[in-house]
Amino acid sequence: MLEEMRRNPSGDWTMDDIVRECRSRGINIAPPRGGGSHWKVWDGKVQNSLTIPARRPLKKVYVRLFVAFVDAMGAEP
Numbered sequence: 001m002l003e004e005m006r007r008n009p010s011g012d013w014t015m016d017d018i019v020r021e022c023r024s025r026g027i028n029i030a031p032p033r034g035g036g037s038h039w040k041v042w043d044g045k046v047q048n049s050l051t052i053p054a055r056r057p058l059k060k061v062y063v064r065l066f067v068a069f070v071d072a073m074g075a076e077p
Contacts, residue, residue: 006067009060015039018052018066025070041066045073 001021005013022029022041030040032054042049050069052062 002067002070005063009063009067011057011063013058013063014056015052015054015058018058021066021070025073027070027073041069043073 001017004011005017005021018039018041019029021027026043028042032038037055038051038053040049040051048069050065052058052066
């Protein structure tokens with residue numbers, strides 16, 4: 001799925017797709033807390049975290065940021 005995101009970041013991607021990809025790669029992801037709308041993606045290997053708003057469909061900038069985050073981690077499925 002990551003390659004599909006890389007080829008077509010403006011596709012009809014949802015947070016379910018991001019969550020599924022994170023879980024398959026062992027990346028931590030947490031839903032919004034306290035009435036917010038942003039999911040948090042992080043891992044101990046990468047010093048930064050990524051926040052993604054849960055709007056549908058996801059904007060292509062967030063899909064690109066997620067792909068770059070996974071690439072920086074080197075997480076394999």
